[in-house]
Amino acid sequence: MPLTVRQESPSDIPAIHALIKAAFLNAPHTAHTEHFIVDALREAGALAISLVAEDDGGIVGHVAVSPISISNGVAGWYGLGPIAVSPDRQRQGIGSKLMRSALQDLEGRGASGCVLVGDPAYYSKFGFKHQDSLTYPDLPPEYFQVIAFSHPVPPGIAIFHRAFDAKG
Secondary structure (H helix, E strand, O other), rough: OOOOEOOOOOHHHHHHHHHHHHHHHHOOOOOHHHHHHHHHHOOOOOOEEEEEEEEOEEEEEEEEEOOEOOOOOOEEEEEEEEEOOOOOHHHOOOHHHHHHHHHHHHHOOOOEEEEEEEOHHHHHHHHOOOOEEEOOOOOHHEEEEEEEOOOOOOOOOEOOOOOHHHOO
């Protein structure tokens, strides 16, 4: 059975939690709270997009997208992440497929754009880039990246949902 990307279902939640925890277990530059963040976004009703990559009946990847606020009040912007792929399935294109699906979903919803925190070398291949006008505090600027769909990148400070403060 080929790899498929689909919306999460309630029965996927335990597998998503375990997958995210395992994917970030040995990752550098993380507080290892990504699985708690996704749970908190879901509980707050702020998980706008939650896609899973499924292969042979098992969940091998996940991406979360949630609305963000921008300090100037402009609406329609989202934050992508965390994105996770099972450690034994990384570097096989699963994360790329999840990214493209999430971005396509956002564009289909009429989103203005999307932001993320991550490696510029990786995420630039999806069209993300640093923009001086939109910032995220306490982070080297090149790691905060933006893609605009239908509107110019607004000036301001990006504010992720309070669920990103989840610790467990």
